[in-house]
Amino acid sequence: MPRDYDISNNEKQFVLEALKQNLRLDGRKLLQMRDISIVVSPEEYGYVEVTMGKTKVGCRVSGEITKPYDERPFEGIFQISTEISPICSPFFESGQTSNSKQSADEVLISRLIEKAIRRSNALDLESLCIIAGSKCWSIRADLQFLNFDGNFIDISCIAVITALLHFRKPDLEIDGDQLIVFDTNQRDPTPLSILHIPICVTFQFYNPNDNEENIKGDLNNELILIDSNLIEERLSLGSMTLTLNKNKELCQMLKSGGLNIDATLIIKCCSVASKLVDELTTKIQKVLKVDEEQRKSGMESELQVVNDR
Amino acid sequence: MSRFELYSPEGMRIDGRRSNELRSFNCNINTHPNASDGSSFIQQGNSNVICLVKGPMDPSYSTIKNGSGAGQSTSIDEPTLNISINYPPFANNDRRKKLTKNDRRLTELSIILTKCFLKTIVLKNYPRTVIDVQVTLLSFDGGLLSACCNAITLALIDAGIALYDYVTAVTVGIYDQVPLLDLCTLEENDLSFITVGVVGDSDKLNLILCEDKLPLDKLERMIGLGIQGCHRLKELMDAKVREVGFDLLNKKQ
Numbered sequence: 414m415p416r417d418y419d420i421s422n423n424e425k426q427f428v429l430e431a432l433k434q435n436l437r438l439d440g441r442k443l444l445q446m447r448d449i450s451i452v453v454s455p456e457e458y459g460y461v462e463v464t465m466g467k468t469k470v471g472c473r474v475s476g477e478i479t480k481p482y483d484e485r486p487f488e489g490i491f492q493i494s495t496e497i498s499p500i501c502s503p504f505f506e507s508g509q510t511s512n513s514k515q516s517a518d519e520v521l522i523s524r525l526i527e528k529a530i531r532r533s534n535a536l537d538l539e540s541l542c543i544i545a546g547s548k549c550w551s552i553r554a555d556l557q558f559l560n561f562d563g564n565f566i567d568i569s570c571i572a573v574i575t576a577l578l579h580f581r582k583p584d585l586e587i588d589g590d591q592l593i594v595f596d597t598n599q600r601d602p603t604p605l606s607i608l609h610i611p612i613c614v615t616f617q618f619y620n621p622n623d624n625e626e627n628i629k630g631d632l633n634n635e636l637i638l639i640d641s642n643l644i645e646e647r648l649s650l651g652s653m654t655l656t657l658n659k660n661k662e663l664c665q666m667l668k669s670g671g672l673n674i675d676a677t678l679i680i681k682c683c684s685v686a687s688k689l690v691d692e693l694t695t696k697i698q699k700v701l702k703v704d705e706e707q708r709k710s711g712m713e714s715e716l717q718v719v720n721d722r
Numbered sequence: 723m724s725r726f727e728l729y730s731p732e733g734m735r736i737d738g739r740r741s742n743e744l745r746s747f748n749c750n751i752n753t754h755p756n757a758s759d760g761s762s763f764i765q766q767g768n769s770n771v772i773c774l775v776k777g778p779m780d781p782s783y784s785t786i787k788n789g790s791g792a793g794q795s796t797s798i799d800e801p802t803l804n805i806s807i808n809y810p811p812f813a814n815n816d817r818r819k820k821l822t823k824n825d826r827r828l829t830e831l832s833i834i835l836t837k838c839f840l841k842t843i844v845l846k847n848y849p850r851t852v853i854d855v856q857v858t859l860l861s862f863d864g865g866l867l868s869a870c871c872n873a874i875t876l877a878l879i880d881a882g883i884a885l886y887d888y889v890t891a892v893t894v895g896i897y898d899q900v901p902l903l904d905l906c907t908l909e910e911n912d913l914s915f916i917t918v919g920v921v922g923d924s925d926k927l928n929l930i931l932c933e934d935k936l937p938l939d940k941l942e943r944m945i946g947l948g949i950q951g952c953h954r955l956k957e958l959m960d961a962k963v964r965e966v967g968f969d970l971l972n973k974k975q
Contacts, residue, residue: 520826524827524830533934631924657938661939666932670835674926674927
């Protein structure tokens with residue numbers, strides 16, 4: 414049985430009063446994210462650990478060659494697995510011991526990540542096809558939730574997309590009807606074809622007035638928070654998750670009930686999220702570039718076949 | 723065979739509507755007086771949805787023992803709301819096999835609707851009770867979440883459960899530069915669309931769902947059109963509720 418997070422009335426009132434005065438417990442502004450650290454593995458391709466404050470998530474991307482689905486012979490297979498285990502926090506149950514229904518949080522997180530990355534076609538599935546109808550790449554992204562301090566959705570999305578960008582699949586050659594897979598020592602592995610970089614931003618809503626004012630009234634002064642930590646997430650009255658990319662496209666949006674928010678505030682959230690997404694995309698690309706340069710340094714650049722021009 | 727245009731240059735959609743017209747909307751409440759405490763039947767175009775509400779009831783022993791389920795608050799001063807969506811294979815145009823993949827989608831939709839109505843029901847009136855909502859799709863032609871949301875609102879009203887206000891929902895798609903209101907399945911398959919759920923006559927959104935890629939600058943117009951559509955739906959639903967209410971009153975006298 415999972416423990417639920419008991420928040421004392423004192424803590425609750427303190428946090429909410431502080432929010433009404435635009436203060437957060439860790440000193441951030443309401444629309445400010447925590448510092449993100451993205452660490453890509455220097456030895457292997459496709460493993461990334463992302464830390465946001467105390468929340469930590471690891472993502473590993475792996476690929477193998479299988480037969481494509483019958484109804485989609487020209488596309489590869491891409492799966493994302495998001496199983497939350499009690500390792501990150503005692504509030505989550507392990508998949509085997511709970512009844513067949515996954516908890517609401519887990520279902521929402523996995524559906525959100527799936528919609529953000531799979532449905533928006535961040536990974537081009539047609540590029541994974543090797544021989545139509547018989548051989549294709551099956552790419553699998555496994556998310557490991559290592560520590561929970563609020564805001565799993567944003568951090569998981571960053572982890573998956575960075576791992577996908579970092580992953581390299583072994584080089585292939587088709588010789589008649591034989592498929593030759595080269596080892597990483599023989600030929601440099603090739604990156605995946607990522608069409609765009611979707612990044613999720615989750616907003617939490619709080620009501621400084623009472624319920625009736627929110628539903629019937631006109632004040633429209635609900636408080637909006639970005640990147641909540643554990644206590645802020647538990648106290649929030651509603652949340653909205655937006656997934657945007659650098660091309661100013663909205664990949665998915667979900668506001669599932671909770672506090673009623675005026676449409677103008679929602680548009681404002683979109684523009685705030687858009688700026689954040691631009692910054693995060695630049696950060697991810699920088700991290701990957703640094704990693705690539707580090708790998709190339711030393712002996713490898715001497716032995717490279719490609720000449721400098 | 724010519725490919726039909728989703729939106730002709732003259733402004734006609736494939737079913738002859740304009741860009742800002744709703745599909746024909748029919749609703750009825752108290753359709754199953756013996757099977758449930760509250761029931762409703764909604765027809766939005768060709769989508770037919772039945773909703774049955776049982777409650778407020780005493781919680782069963784298993785609910786008390788296991789605590790609250792998905793997305794519920796654990797406070798004993800609030801009711802437990804269980805929404806289940808039933809999407810039978812004959813509801814679609816071509817009979818679909820029961821895939822487990824869709825189960826996750828339906829679970830997600832029921833969690834979304836639960837959260838939505840937990841904010842709309844006057845919770846303090848129903849402490850320590852269970853409200854069971856069952857939605858069945860008889861025929862699906864676009865607007866899954868919106869039809870379910872409208873049906874649940876009406877059924878809750880019919881069951882006598884106190885709501886702060888109506889929650890009406892509608893889909894809005896975008897075709898090039900033109901936002902289209904209330905999409906049917908053919909349009910949903912080809913266009914990016916959002917579903918908007920609005921509370922009463924206000925401009926406040928309770929629910930917003932977008933699953934496809936959408937250019938950000940079009941969002942504002944789509945939400946605006948969606949809000950207008952929802953207000954119109956609320957008028958239609960309110961008229962029906964008052965009509966049934968007057969009938970009941972007259973029968974009693």
